[in-house]
Amino acid sequence: MSTPLQALKKKTNEALGIRPEDAVLSKSYLLVAFAALLIGGILGLLQGLNRAGLLDLPHWFNYYQVLTAHGLLLVLVLTAFFTIGYFYAALSHTLGGLLPKVRKLAWVGFGLKMAGFVLAVIPILMNKATVLYTFYPPMAASPVFYFGLVFIVLGVWMCAFGCFIQVANWRKQNKGKHVPILAYFATGVFVLLFFGSIPVTIEVFMIIPWSLGWVETINVMVARTLFWAFGHTLVNIWYLTAVSAWYVVVPKVIGGRRFSDTLTRVVIFLLVIMNIPGGFHHQIIDPGIAESVKFLHVFMSLAIGLPSLMTAYAMFSVFEKTAKKKGGKGVFGWFKKLPWGDVRFLAPMMAMIAFIPGGAGGIVQSTNQLNQVVHNTMWIVGHFHLTVGMSVVLTFFGISYWLVPYLSKRVLTPKLNKLGVIQTIIWSAGMGLMAIAMHWVGLLGSPRRTSYTTYFDNATALGWDPYLLFLAVGGTLLMIGVILQVYAVVHLMFFAPKGETEFPIAEEEEDAAKTPYWTERWGRIIFVMLLVIAMGYVIPMVEFIVNAPPGSPPFKTW
Amino acid sequence: MNQLIIGALLLLVLALPPVRHLLESIMIVHMHMQMPLLVVAGFLTAKYMQEKLPGFFKKWNRNGLPGILLFVIIMVYWTLPRTMDEALTVPAVEIFKYVSLPFLAGVPLRDSWKKLSVSGKNTVFTGFTMLFFGMGWLYIKSPEQLCNNYLLVEQLTLGWGFVTMAVCMVVYLVYKALVDPSEYE
Incomplete structure (x- = not known):
């Protein structure tokens, strides 16, 4: 039962909006x-x-x-800081305000991460850490770069512990109740962040003595595997963050109700359980892993598609139900009844639509034979610009149009909403153009991670040029999108008219079935997750270590 | 009924020759994936049997102890290196594997688990944790090939598979010991 104090806190929270201290943090x-x-x-x-x-x-x-810095800033800083800021606002809103020690942990985490990023960026600027954002050996950066990464991981752990303490405290005071859905999403994300960053920490501690010259060689395959155990988990952390808004926020924005609460929670913990070994589909062309083991891993990777398909079904079911309640008719006619002019809906909707080809491309890449065609080509770059750059980032943008004014106690004006709609259209067009061109030119063999070259005017390489031009066109449109988006965020944070903005959380259906309590037993979920990780990693790891090659000295290829 | 169909289908798929060959071609997958999946198949069919034969289970497995004892015996039997070798070379033993794991391990496990007391469950769990550490130690430390059908490196992999699973089980036991669910539920 919730204590009177808790109930009071919840009420004040709802009446007065977020506490100023929590708002400053987010x-x-x-x-x-x-x-x-x-x-x-x-x-x-x-x-x-x-x-x-x-x-x-x-x-x-x-x-x-430029490539290293672009990758690090966008796939690490943008996503990690947004995810933490968003979920801490959600924890504060749904769990009656952050506990003082939790807030302190999040600030310590903020400081550690900022310090880490400064340490990592300095060697990049000095051209001493041009190892790309996938910083695995044999390329070696300055040790300072890796020290920076250690601080970043420590900072993330602080935020994860903060979330666990907050949720545990709420559960103690609300015995037998389900954790509010957004806090449940936050738990899943921080469980993944914590366990997913353990392998990369081990990797970095392997690399540091090697980059300092204390040991001569490093086991490249072990390091790569540890990196991707983290790298792939990070991908699904972004995805889970975006999905949280799809399930919880978007239905409220369109005036509907949430899809089944049980299904939502099942999707969350399935993603948590099956995620980490998915890293192997990034290594499907790597040597040292038997074909049969790769086959089993493909199966495991594709299993992650199941919760995604469940999500797709759930979302379109909510859309159809809501639109038909508003008078929408026909098989597709109800589409018109959706609020396309509202950026809080339009941006995540475009994100979801992008995930249809994005997810299909992902299936192509995790299929052994098809991967051989696209491996290390621009196709891959197109794929993650579509998934991260559209599905995830556009959802984040959509969130920002209500989250930022909610935090700064301001309102989204119709004018700014229009700007947001234009921004979404420009972004979708730019990213669409760029991603399609990248996929296409990748199929024609253009490699990723290669500065412009015509390979001595080789005919095939010259044939890529028209497609590559679209990269420039798309990139320019995206730059306009970036400027509009940053302007919108700054405006909403500091200049928009004062007022109250709601934190949109959709309710369950009135006749919703009761969610079974076992979904709350995170101890069991984490136990199963650890078992699945063990299943995934024992075979290749033993192989890599027992039959290890001599090891690699550090390389500086730039 | 649903569970019966899923269980039966699972058993059928596991018995398909290509699936069987793939899963049995890797030592650790043979023991740590195929065999547990067979148990799961039996576990799923158990509900139907409980409904059809309530008297049988009531008579022979009143307090869950006989069932869990049968489960333990079958499981321990299939952790022995020699039994895997025989399953690969003697068809009768392979058939015995496909019968014993679902119906003599999976079914009694489901019928017994809910009947066991908390301390009974913890004993079984702790026992398996110790068994897994022991088997891990055996497979990792043995300088000889324990199975004629699998290479030494596969044996080592299986050993580490046992150890990592045992570590997971320890994590779970520690969690059970430290976290009191009544504080939350």
């Missing part, structure tokens, strides 16, 4: 996220122009440096 995280978007976006444009052969980058800031 706003700080979001500001860093969007600053990273601005800088990372500019770097992205430089790369696009270079790949199209339109811009020569100077030798003191070369393509690979």
